[in-house]
Amino acid sequence: MNNLKLSFLFCLFISSISIAQTKEITLEDIWKNRTFSTEHMDVLHSMANGQQYSVLNFNRVERSTSIDIYDYKTLEKVKTLVSSANLDEIPYFTNYTFSDDETMVLLATEEEAIFRRSSLGKYFVYNVKTKTLQSVSDFKIQEPTFSPNGKFIAYGYQNNLYYKNLETDEVTQITFDGKKNEIINGITDWVYEEEFSFVRAFDWNSGSNKIAFIRFDETNVPEFSMDVYGNTLYQTQHVFKYPKAGEANALVSLHIFDAETGKTEEVKVNKAYNDFYIPRIKWTNNPDVLSAQYMNRHQNELDLWFVNAAKNTSNLVLAETDKAYIDVTFNLTFLKDNSFIWTSEKDGYNHIYHYDKTGKLINQVTKGNWEVTDYYGFDEKTKTIFYQSVENGSINRDVYSIKLNGRNKKRLTKTEGTNQAAFSADFSYFINTFSSATTPYEYTLNSASSGNLIKSIKDNDKLSQKLADYKTSKKEFSTIHVNGNDLNMWMIKPADFDENKKYPLFMYQYSGPGSQQVANRWNSANDYWYQMLAQKGYIIVCVDGRGTGFKGANFKKVTQNELGKYEVEDQIAAAKKLGELPYIDASRIGIWGWSFGGFMSSNCLFKGNDVFKMAIAVAPVTSWRFYDTIYTERYMTTPQENPTGYDENSPINHVDKLKGDFLLVHGTADDNVHAQNAMRLTEALIQANKQFDWAMYPDKNHGIYGGNTRLHLYTKMSNFIDENLGDKIEEPKKEIKENTSKIKG
Numbered sequence: 129m130n131n132l133k134l135s136f137l138f139c140l141f142i143s144s145i146s147i148a149q150t151k152e153i154t155l156e157d158i159w160k161n162r163t164f165s166t167e168h169m170d171v172l173h174s175m176a177n178g179q180q181y182s183v184l185n186f187n188r189v190e191r192s193t194s195i196d197i198y199d200y201k202t203l204e205k206v207k208t209l210v211s212s213a214n215l216d217e218i219p220y221f222t223n224y225t226f227s228d229d230e231t232m233v234l235l236a237t238e239e240e241a242i243f244r245r246s247s248l249g250k251y252f253v254y255n256v257k258t259k260t261l262q263s264v265s266d267f268k269i270q271e272p273t274f275s276p277n278g279k280f281i282a283y284g285y286q287n288n289l290y291y292k293n294l295e296t297d298e299v300t301q302i303t304f305d306g307k308k309n310e311i312i313n314g315i316t317d318w319v320y321e322e323e324f325s326f327v328r329a330f331d332w333n334s335g336s337n338k339i340a341f342i343r344f345d346e347t348n349v350p351e352f353s354m355d356v357y358g359n360t361l362y363q364t365q366h367v368f369k370y371p372k373a374g375e376a377n378a379l380v381s382l383h384i385f386d387a388e389t390g391k392t393e394e395v396k397v398n399k400a401y402n403d404f405y406i407p408r409i410k411w412t413n414n415p416d417v418l419s420a421q422y423m424n425r426h427q428n429e430l431d432l433w434f435v436n437a438a439k440n441t442s443n444l445v446l447a448e449t450d451k452a453y454i455d456v457t458f459n460l461t462f463l464k465d466n467s468f469i470w471t472s473e474k475d476g477y478n479h480i481y482h483y484d485k486t487g488k489l490i491n492q493v494t495k496g497n498w499e500v501t502d503y504y505g506f507d508e509k510t511k512t513i514f515y516q517s518v519e520n521g522s523i524n525r526d527v528y529s530i531k532l533n534g535r536n537k538k539r540l541t542k543t544e545g546t547n548q549a550a551f552s553a554d555f556s557y558f559i560n561t562f563s564s565a566t567t568p569y570e571y572t573l574n575s576a577s578s579g580n581l582i583k584s585i586k587d588n589d590k591l592s593q594k595l596a597d598y599k600t601s602k603k604e605f606s607t608i609h610v611n612g613n614d615l616n617m618w619m620i621k622p623a624d625f626d627e628n629k630k631y632p633l634f635m636y637q638y639s640g641p642g643s644q645q646v647a648n649r650w651n652s653a654n655d656y657w658y659q660m661l662a663q664k665g666y667i668i669v670c671v672d673g674r675g676t677g678f679k680g681a682n683f684k685k686v687t688q689n690e691l692g693k694y695e696v697e698d699q700i701a702a703a704k705k706l707g708e709l710p711y712i713d714a715s716r717i718g719i720w721g722w723s724f725g726g727f728m729s730s731n732c733l734f735k736g737n738d739v740f741k742m743a744i745a746v747a748p749v750t751s752w753r754f755y756d757t758i759y760t761e762r763y764m765t766t767p768q769e770n771p772t773g774y775d776e777n778s779p780i781n782h783v784d785k786l787k788g789d790f791l792l793v794h795g796t797a798d799d800n801v802h803a804q805n806a807m808r809l810t811e812a813l814i815q816a817n818k819q820f821d822w823a824m825y826p827d828k829n830h831g832i833y834g835g836n837t838r839l840h841l842y843t844k845m846s847n848f849i850d851e852n853l854g855d856k857i858e859e860p861k862k863e864i865k866e867n868t869s870k871i872k873g
Contacts, residue, residue: 151597153660155846158653159839164595166569166588166650169559171223176230178554180206184224187213193220195233200557200573203583209233210254217261218252227278231256232294234264234272234281243318243799244830246270246327253281253294264292265299270315271328275336280387282314282330282339289314289330289341291387302339302385302392309351309369314341317349317378319371322800323758324407324456335415337387338437340395342406345379354797357826368799373753373760373774374767380406382420384437397422397433397442405758407456412466412485419460419468427762430454432470432487445487448472452685453762455642459503469493469513471500473681480513482532493534499678501525502548506532507555507576514551514558514576520544522678523605523616523648527560527579540579546649551576559585563650565603565618568592599623601662603655605648608671610701611694613683616646617702620658620668625711631667632716632853633706639695640724641763642677642684645670657842664854669706673698689770691752691763692731692777699728700736707739716853720744720845723801723830726793730779730809733788742789742852744845747801747830750809751778754802780809783816789852790820793841795828821848 157163171184175197185194194211198204210233212220223236232253239249248268252261264272270284275291282291287306292299303313314330321327330341352370355363371377382395401422408421416438422431432446448454450473459471459480466485471478478500480493493513494500502516504527511532520526520539527549530537541547545564552558555576563569568588572581601623607614622631636658638645658668674694675687687694699719707714719740721729726748733743752760752774753767767774775781790813794806803824813820823844825832832841 150599152663153598153600153656155657155660155839155842158656158660159842160836164591164651164653164656166591167586168569169561169571169586172550172559173224173226174550174552176228176553178552178556181550181552181559182209182226186220187211191220193222195224200552201582203573203585209256210235210259215254215261217263221252222249225274227274228276229278232274232278234274238268240268243321245321245325246315251281251283262294262297271330273328273330273332275332276334277336280332280336282332284313284315284328284330287312287315289339289385291339300387300390302341303343309367310345310347312344312346312378314339314343316342317344317346318368318799319377319756319758320344320405320407323756323762324405326408329409331409331411331418333411333415333418333437334413338411338415339385339387340409340411340418340420340437341383341385342409343381343383345381347379348376349378350375352802354799354802356797366797366799370799370802371757373755373757373764375757377403377405377425377757380404382406382409382435384418384435386437393437393440395420395435395442397435397444399431399444408458408460410460410462412462412468413464414466417466419462421456423454423456425757425761426765427453427758430456432460434485443486445485446470446483448474450474452681452688461503461506463506464508469503469506471503476681478681480515480530491534493530493532494537495534497680498522499680501678504549504551504558505555510555512555514540514549514555516548518678521648523644523646527558529576529579538579540574540576542579542581544648546647549574557582564648565605565650568650598659599663600659601625605646608702608705610705611674611698613674613698615674615698615702616672618646618670620662622662622665622667627711629711630713631665631711632855633703633712633718634661634666634668634849634853635699635703635706635717635719636668636670636725637673637699637719637721637728638723638725639673639675639699639721639728641675641687641691643724644672644677646672653838657846661846661849664850666849666853667712669702671699671702673702687763689764689773690777691773692727695728696731696735696777699732700739703732703736703739716741716855718742718744718849718853720746721748722746724749727779730790730792731777731782733790734779734782734785737785737787740788742791742848744791744793744848745779746793746841746845747795747798747832748779748792748805748809749801750780750805751775753778754805754808780812783809783812783818786813786816786818786820789848790818791845791848792820792822793825793832793844794822795825795830795832797827798830800830 173182192213195209197206212218221235225234235252236249239247251264251272272281272283280291289302305311316329346369349369349371353365353367357363385392403425405423410419418435420433428450430448434443461469470481482490498519500517504514525546527540548561549558560572570587571585573583604619608617719729719732726745729743730745733740794803
């Protein structure tokens with residue numbers, strides 16, 4: 129009887145496993161029900177004592193937010209610093225920032241997005257000692273920032289710069305000429321925000337008595353307008369300054385405001401610049417010395433200036449040049465002696481350098497045929513630098529330590545995948561965020577000296593258990609050799625893959641300069657979509673071609689002046705080689721991409737019309753003449769200088785080659801890649817009498833999201849794939865030639 133019972137239970141267990149493993153991913157799971165969402169640590173901040181950290185927590189029951197303090201050693205919650213449940217003025221807050229001495233916290237509320245990085249919001253200062261709340265302003269402002277002494281907050285409002293005395297509530301207006309679409313003070317214009325990736329264009333000095341800021345004169349920048357259809361009888365227009373390639377940029381100037389005298393002086397450096405950018409400003413440890421980076425319009429010359437505000441003098445301390453372009457980073461750190469740490473690609477790979485305060489090179493700290501991908505900080509006590517790199521393979525990320533003199537390098541993370549560190553203020557600990565293609569995010573406490581695991585903080589085991597119920601496939605990493613290069617690749621096959629059958633191939637890529645899509649990290653929403661497609665019988669592949677990142681400057685910059693030439697050649701060549709595999713149906717190969725990837729997929733279908741049967745292009749650039757100055761000219765110079773580079777690789781000029789099926793998608797309120805791109809390509813296709821499908825999403829920006837939008841979009845794309853690639857999987861043929869030796873992995 130007992131044996132019969134055990135046998136029954138075993139059969140029931142096996143049956144439940146087989147049922148569980150056949151559950152299929154749906155678009156509703158991905159885009160509506162958030163079935164595969166992951167746990168995170170939000171707004172992590174290391175407290176100044178080095179022994180505690182804070183995070184932002186959301187209480188779903190009370191619908192309130194709180195800043196909670198935890199102990200590094202025990203990982204136990206020490207206290208709740210502040211909760212919106214106890215604040216009458218704030219139902220909840222969405223972000224927080226400490227003053228330097230951590231006696232006050234700036235709480236962000238009612239935030240509303242402007243563009244990709246910029247937002248407006250109402251802000252309150254919470255006094256930790258008195259537990260009182262103070263409003264920064266009665267209206268929505270931008271980028272409020274504590275002074276180092278915590279007595280003031282500077283912010284932007286309606287294109288002017290202000291600061292508030294928190295002790296007296298007195299507000300001082302610093303600039304007065306701000307005007308929409310003409311003058312901006314202390315906040316970046318659209319193109320700086322998008323391409324130099326910052327919004328706050330002002331900075332306090334360490335003495336809390338001076339503010340340096342950049343002024344943007346947009347008067348001569350051409351305007352772009354977008355209709356906003358909304359729900360009313362008449363549409364409105366959004367009009368903003370957008371400098372397209374070859375057109376006028378905002379005129380920038382650097383200024384220093386002295387709070388003690390109330391005067392503002394324009395900074396003049398000892399070099400005549402014609403058309404230039406100021407992509408970074410940062411005060412040194414000396415309260416009178418400001419660092420400012422100046423860059424020519426071609427972005428192949430970068431000058432680092434030290435400006436002495438007291439003496440009104442400037443000194444050029446570092447000048448870099450490159451045949452192609454120089455990437456601007458935030459990796460500038462001043463040490464106590466005002467020597468500085470800097471990252472550069474000047475030896476062909478991105479590495480860390482140490483210079484003295486005059487700009488004389490002390491030493492190159494890191495070396496090798498690999499890239500430093502992040503700089504975490506410098507421990508003055510141990511003279512140790514902490515950083516992230518791809519030394520352990522370009523698809524992986526590890527955390528390292530190294531002495532300032534370049535010796536005693538240690539790999540601190542042990543597990544292969546993507547590791548990212550957040551160090552304690554005293555560099556005794558770091559919280560490591562780890563994920564891989566097989567492991568969702570794990571948060572662990574580690575020793576900064578050895579990297580050894582101390583304790584687990586948070587994992588996503590529940591998600592892993594949930595995914596075990598679904599029919600999923602492994603993401604297989606390898607390389608494919610085309611056009612003389614070994615290109616990183618991943619492949620997802622159907623879970624019931626049979627090498628004796630032939631499958632349609634669907635390729636994804638982005639391909640933009642310095643980008644990476646083939647990386648050993650946890651799933652994005654698109655990865656679940658690829659799993660869904662694999663369930664239907666597709667093989668999905670992604671290849672990072674020439675021009676992508678983390679394999680050295682030469683590999684990345686080979687596309688200079690020819691965006692879309694070599695990248696398209698690599699995708700076409702990869703598709704041809706993959707089509708030779710016995711289990712891939714070469715007559716059914718499709719490709720898709722978004723933004724730069726949409727530019728690529730369009731070109732691949734047109735130029736590779738004998739290879740690709742279909743393509744989907746979402747929010748594509750269709751001519752680089754339509755895109756902004758900073759991004760486009762970095763890689764292409766201007767259209768006036770390089771007309772053939774712009775036109776020979778524009779999909780608009782290759783519509784006559786279209787043979788396959790094409791789906792074009794765009795949002796009408798895309799402030800980044802304007803819907804103009806889709807309209808001009810559409811007109812060219814019409815005049816070439818080429819049939820195609822398209823979808824315009826009203827009032828949606830470059831991300832095309834909100835409500836059911838993503839669900840609708842991915843349903844449309846999935847249906848298009850099924851209609852054009854999704855015939856029944858071929859049954860095996862009698863003779864199959866093995867042809868996998870050409871692909872490594």
